[in-house]
Amino acid sequence: MQYKIALLRGDGIGPEIVDSAVRVLKAVGEKFGHEFLFTPYLIGGSAIDATGKPLPEETVAGCLASDSVLLGAVGGPKWDTLPGHLRPEKALLGIRAAMELFTNLRPAKLYPALKAECPLREDIVEKGFDIMIVRELTGGIYFGDRGYREGKYGEEAFDTECYSRMEIERIARVAFDCARKRRKKLTSIDKANVLETSRLWRKVVHEIAAEYPDVELQDMLVDNAAMQLVRNPSQFDVIVTSNMFGDILSDEASQITGSIGMLESASLGNTKRGLYEPIHGSAPDIAGQGKANPIATILSAAMMLLYSFDLADESAAIVKAVDKALEDGLRTADIARGGEALSTTQITDEIIARL
Ligand code: IPM
Ligand code: MG
Numbered sequence: 001m002q003y004k005i006a007l008l009r010g011d012g013i014g015p016e017i018v019d020s021a022v023r024v025l026k027a028v029g030e031k032f033g034h035e036f037l038f039t040p041y042l043i044g045g046s047a048i049d050a051t052g053k054p055l056p057e058e059t060v061a062g063c064l065a066s067d068s069v070l071l072g073a074v075g076g077p078k079w080d081t082l083p084g085h086l087r088p089e090k091a092l093l094g095i096r097a098a099m100e101l102f103t104n105l106r107p108a109k110l111y112p113a114l115k116a117e118c119p120l121r122e123d124i125v126e127k128g129f130d131i132m133i134v135r136e137l138t139g140g141i142y143f144g145d146r147g148y149r150e151g152k153y154g155e156e157a158f159d160t161e162c163y164s165r166m167e168i169e170r171i172a173r174v175a176f177d178c179a180r181k182r183r184k185k186l187t188s189i190d191k192a193n194v195l196e197t198s199r200l201w202r203k204v205v206h207e208i209a210a211e212y213p214d215v216e217l218q219d220m221l222v223d224n225a226a227m228q229l230v231r232n233p234s235q236f237d238v239i240v241t242s243n244m245f246g247d248i249l250s251d252e253a254s255q256i257t258g259s260i261g262m263l264e265s266a267s268l269g270n271t272k273r274g275l276y277e278p279i280h281g282s283a284p285d286i287a288g289q290g291k292a293n294p295i296a297t298i299l300s301a302a303m304m305l306l307y308s309f310d311l312a313d314e315s316a317a318i319v320k321a322v323d324k325a326l327e328d329g330l331r332t333a334d335i336a337r338g339g340e341a342l343s344t345t346q347i348t349d350e351i352i353a354r355l
Helices: 014-032 045-051 057-064 088-098 112-117 122-127 165-180 196-209 222-231 243-256 295-307 312-327 344-353
Strands: 002-010 035-041 068-073 103-109 130-136 146-151 154-159 185-190 216-221 238-241 264-268 275-278
Touching (some): 002 045, 014 344, 057 088, 103 243, 112 312, 130 165, 165 196, 165 238, 185 196, 216 222, 222 238, 238 243, 264 295, 295 312, 295 344, 312 344
Parallel strands (some): 002 035, 068 275, 130 238, 185 216, 185 238
Antiparallel strands (some): 103 264, 146 154
């Protein structure tokens, strides 16, 4: 089979980690007899430098014409002072919206080989955890009305959170379906003691729950959830939450796995075409030095094989190769804790050798 993959390398460490994942995909293609055709497109700061826009039209058209999209990361200090609508981050929100990717799957699990990297207490680490965060991705405050105005105290800025019943229903169904395939426990995270959007969220999630009597549903307030994630992460199976809460909680969840450099993600909509990216950012401080951990991006490519192309064996082969490399003690700087650290290319070579 032939698969067309759009590559959005982006900024900072983006190009290095995407190139690593491409090498892994090529190796998988050779081994299993698939052809992956890669076409690069500009996004983020590098797109601003080349075209003046963070998300050029050709990029959107190219992504929509491909079978799937692999993204590195966007942003950097060079573009930090641009107005909001011209910032690199706007391109990320824009491409998610243009592709109608309302679901963001962010798995956070503790690798046995990385237990020593987990910052939590030993008895908590011993229990382990395997969480799937289902983050709503195209609604809420990141997409709401915003602006500046004159207020009681002079200049003020505002952003608004808005969720429709439809948006909550569809993400709730994704989360319930996901829980059904796992340990059948869903935690819906909101701030229903304060926010109207959260009260609608909670109401609608409970209505959808009636379609899933086999899944246990629990509500949790977001402040409590932030605490529970470090107090007892093993209590969670699937989490469903809004765009902003999911953004914040997934960073927290990543750190208890040992490193944010390990967490992959899949952004999905109603078609097979998804966008796959590490949850971490562009890390401009280490860009171009070969220090970046490419594992999150390599695992994102594995998610692409599974969710967009239904290539379960090929996907599992990548996950297994990463596991093996970690079990063999191979580490990049972020998880080496002062020990021997491999470069981005070296760890990629080692993962490919274990395919
Ligand atoms: C993420 C990032 C993005 C987000 C930013 C860069 C727009 O933090 O993917 O988690 O908020 O979604
Ligand atoms: Mg984030």
